[in-house]
Amino acid sequence: xxxxxxxxxxxxxxxxxxxxxxxxxxxxxxxxxxxxxxxxxxxxxxxxxxxxxxxxxxxxxxxxxxxxxxxxxxxxxxxxxxxxxxxxxxxxxxxxxxxxxxxxxxxxxxxxxxxxxxxxxxxxxxxxxxxxxxxxxxxxxxxxxxxxxxxxxxxxxxxxxxxxxxxxxxxxxxxxxxxxxxxxxxxxxxxxxxxxxxxxxxxxxxxxxxxxxxxxxxxxxxxxxxxxxxxxxxxxxxxxxxxxxxxxxxxxxxxxxxxxxxxxxxxxxxxxxxxxxxxxxxxxxxxxxxxxxxxxxxxxxxxxxxxxxxxxxxxxxxxxxxxxxxxxxxxxxxxxxxxxxxxxxxxxxxxxxxxxxxxxxxxxxxxxxxxxxx
Amino acid sequence: xxxxxxxxxxxxxxxxxxxxxxxxxxxxxxxxxxxxxxxxxxxxxxxxxxxxxxxxxxxxxxxxxxxxxxxxxxxxxxxxxxxxxxxxxxxxxxxxxxxxxxxxxxxxxxxxxxxxxxxxxxxxxxxxxxxxxxxxxxxxxxxxxxxxxxxxxxxxxxxxxxxxxxxxxxxxxxxxxxxxxxxxxxxxxxxxxxxxxxxxxxxxxxxxxxxxxxxxxxxxxxxxxxxxxxxxxxxxxxxxxxxxxxxxxxxxxxxxxxxxxxxxxxxxxxxxxxxxxxxxxxxxxxxxxxxxxxxxxxxxxxxxxxxxxxxxxxxxxxxxxxxxxxxxxxxxxxxxxxxxxxxxxxxxxxxxxxxxxxxxxxxxxxxxxxxxxx
Numbered sequence: 001x002x003x004x005x006x007x008x009x010x011x012x013x014x015x016x017x018x019x020x021x022x023x024x025x026x027x028x029x030x031x032x033x034x035x036x037x038x039x040x041x042x043x044x045x046x047x048x049x050x051x052x053x054x055x056x057x058x059x060x061x062x063x064x065x066x067x068x069x070x071x072x073x074x075x076x077x078x079x080x081x082x083x084x085x086x087x088x089x090x091x092x093x094x095x096x097x098x099x100x101x102x103x104x105x106x107x108x109x110x111x112x113x114x115x116x117x118x119x120x121x122x123x124x125x126x127x128x129x130x131x132x133x134x135x136x137x138x139x140x141x142x143x144x145x146x147x148x149x150x151x152x153x154x155x156x157x158x159x160x161x162x163x164x165x166x167x168x169x170x171x172x173x174x175x176x177x178x179x180x181x182x183x184x185x186x187x188x189x190x191x192x193x194x195x196x197x198x199x200x201x202x203x204x205x206x207x208x209x210x211x212x213x214x215x216x217x218x219x220x221x222x223x224x225x226x227x228x229x230x231x232x233x234x235x236x237x238x239x240x241x242x243x244x245x246x247x248x249x250x251x252x253x254x255x256x257x258x259x260x261x262x263x264x265x266x267x268x269x270x271x272x273x274x275x276x277x278x279x280x281x282x283x284x285x286x287x288x289x290x291x292x293x294x295x296x297x298x299x300x301x302x303x304x305x306x307x308x309x310x311x312x313x314x315x316x317x318x319x320x321x322x323x324x325x326x327x328x329x330x331x332x333x334x335x336x337x338x339x340x341x342x343x344x345x346x347x348x349x350x351x352x353x354x355x356x357x358x359x360x361x362x363x364x365x366x367x368x369x370x371x372x373x374x
Numbered sequence: 375x376x377x378x379x380x381x382x383x384x385x386x387x388x389x390x391x392x393x394x395x396x397x398x399x400x401x402x403x404x405x406x407x408x409x410x411x412x413x414x415x416x417x418x419x420x421x422x423x424x425x426x427x428x429x430x431x432x433x434x435x436x437x438x439x440x441x442x443x444x445x446x447x448x449x450x451x452x453x454x455x456x457x458x459x460x461x462x463x464x465x466x467x468x469x470x471x472x473x474x475x476x477x478x479x480x481x482x483x484x485x486x487x488x489x490x491x492x493x494x495x496x497x498x499x500x501x502x503x504x505x506x507x508x509x510x511x512x513x514x515x516x517x518x519x520x521x522x523x524x525x526x527x528x529x530x531x532x533x534x535x536x537x538x539x540x541x542x543x544x545x546x547x548x549x550x551x552x553x554x555x556x557x558x559x560x561x562x563x564x565x566x567x568x569x570x571x572x573x574x575x576x577x578x579x580x581x582x583x584x585x586x587x588x589x590x591x592x593x594x595x596x597x598x599x600x601x602x603x604x605x606x607x608x609x610x611x612x613x614x615x616x617x618x619x620x621x622x623x624x625x626x627x628x629x630x631x632x633x634x635x636x637x638x639x640x641x642x643x644x645x646x647x648x649x650x651x652x653x654x655x656x657x658x659x660x661x662x663x664x665x666x667x668x669x670x671x672x673x674x675x676x677x678x679x680x681x682x683x684x685x686x687x688x689x690x691x692x693x694x695x696x697x698x699x700x701x702x703x704x705x706x707x708x709x710x711x712x713x714x715x716x717x718x719x720x721x722x723x724x725x726x727x728x729x730x731x732x733x734x735x736x737x738x739x740x741x742x743x744x745x746x747x748x
Contacts (some may be wrong), residue, residue, distance in 0.1 A: 067675065089675065201415055214443065
């Protein structure tokens with residue numbers, strides 16, 4: 001069945017017109033899905049098996065896939081012109097060159113995803129079409145996708161809420177003596193039961209690993225005093241989530257409670273501060289400033305990121321990014337403090353930028369208090 | 375804790391010497407893990423957050439990571455010289471250029487993973503070090519990794535067996551009326567209980583989707599007559615699997631039973647044929663020939679692939695690949711036939727190439743008969 005078209009077609013057409021490109025070519029899984037509706041899982045598991053969309057300024061979009069993926073692509077995509085290559089018999093780049101030539105674009109200016117396409121494939125493309133002016137077209141896709149449609153917002157809201165719920169329910173059932181791996185698995189199990197089709201990542205960092213960024217969960221039993229930090233990204237069909245929550249095993253120490261409270265305050269003040277026109281770097285600085293007032297040094301390198309099909313998307317909330325927030329951006333706000341010997345502190349919520357301010361979408365359970373596992 | 379060093383150090387040093395490179399730089403997750411022991415999950419979830427190893431011919435390896443991953447990298451890696459960059463403040467490529475310069479390699483010949491590094495990062499690297507001769511170094515890593523060490527073989531054997539077991543147990547418990555999603559989830563659940571930390575991919579293709587390559591599982595109930603094709607890759611810690619099995623709901627039709635039997639015969643004859651010195655394309659042709667004898671046209675584009683950290687690895691068993699099989703290669707052998715209106719037929723097993731022939735490692739349950747779900 002053809003998938004529902006949630007892409008922002010008007011914004012995309014406007015951006016393409018403004019870019020001066022004669023066409024853009026999508027190569028990454030997020031951009032191919034966004035512009036075609038075909039979700040090709042092997043774009044991630046087998047990166048050399050390219051799938052692409054060719055999107056000319058004049059219209060007449062084409063979807064290019066490996067023959068193995070053709071029947072699914074024809075079922076899912078709203079693009080009717082689907083071309084396939086036989087893997088190993090033909091290079092996907094030679095098919096792309098054929099399609100660009102056929103469309104009269106061989107002398108044109110073409111935007112390609114240079115941040116995604118490998119140097120080897122890019123070299124092959126430039127060699128195949130020496131007269132074509134290939135340029136980086138990544139930012140066109142990034143910008144269009146950063147403003148979500150109503151349909152997208154609803155899907156990410158549901159994905160975020162279900163993920164938060166899985167985390168909280170797993171925390172509620174957790175017990176002293178359960179292993180890190182068991183608790184991590186309990187979260188994944190609840191995610192699946194709440195409808196997740198995949199887990200993109202799931203970090204459970206406990207005790208002396210809580211201040212590592214993304215350590216593996218261990219067969220070690222949870223003990224009183226352990227801080228547990230969980231950061232999970234699940235996919236509900238195609239639409240993902242990115243939520244982080246914390247817990248402590250047994251009664252928290254005064255220090256754990258205090259830093260958690262301060263940390264949460266930083267996150268909440270940043271959310272209150274977010275609205276259209278505020279720059280990404282200003283949100284970062286707002287966190288630095290609140291941390292400083294509370295006596296904590298903010299480590300960076302960022303305090304959050306735009307969220308969508310690509311996971312980390314624009315705007316990155318980092319100190320050098322002057323991009324302004326705009327209505328219908330979705331942001332994962334996640335200041336993080338890693339204090340070696342004390343703990344890693346992280347809360348991550350999904351936030352929608354509205355006309356008058358930011359709204360938290362992950363509201364299944366309050367995070368006021370550090371969750372206690374008994 | 376530093377991870378066990380399973381890389382084939384001697385083979386790597388020999389290959390590096392033979393290549394003529396002054397150093398090679400690993401950029402992909404498989405190669406960074408293989409050469410350092412640090413498993414950085416964000417290399418996949420956040421591709422712009424590069425992690426790299428610089429491996430000079432003269433020794434003195436360096437591991438480069440984002441500051442967020444530094445504490446884990448120092449814990450896991452056997453490389454003592456770990457350098458970090460602060461994301462957004464410094465580009466990972468500028469740190470790489472600094473390290474190459476410091477090591478006296480700025481005038482050298484450097485092999486990089488051009489099939490993995492993006493065109494944008496590659497351009498930045500070439501601009502940062504205009505005197506350095508950068509060349510594609512991918513095949514050096516591919517070739518070394520294609521010959522597994524004893525420790526690796528044992529891990530992949532365990533991963534393959536556990537995956538096969540999860541599939542078979544889920545089939546045994548499956549029932550008419552269970553939905554496709556429920557059966558898929560049952561497999562993931564068993565995988566996790568058998569020790570899997572992640573699922574890299576899990577395709578369950580049933581009924582009128584069984585001949586699509588990688589369709590999503592649906593909320594549709596399994597019905598008598600459905601063919602169910604499952605292809606799963608799980609990760610046990612870092613070491614993965616890739617196993618496919620089939621079942622039919624209720625009594626198979628004569629046609630289903632017949633094609634399954636022929637299909638399995640093709641796979642088994644290919645395995646019997648595999649031994650050191652046989653070329654990858656010969657294994658492909660062997661399948662084409664057996665299929666032809668049985669009256670089926672082999673669709674290709676491949677009938678299997680080397681298996682390891684990268685999923686699809688060399689040797690790809692495809693018609694144009696003249697690479698010879700060598701002892702201690704691990705191969706996933708998976709001829710596939712997609713017959714629209716009848717069904718998609720796939721069995722995938724992990725096979726070890728030994729001195730005298732090939733040994734199937736995924737031997738938890740026989741595949742002689744098409745599994746029947748009652």
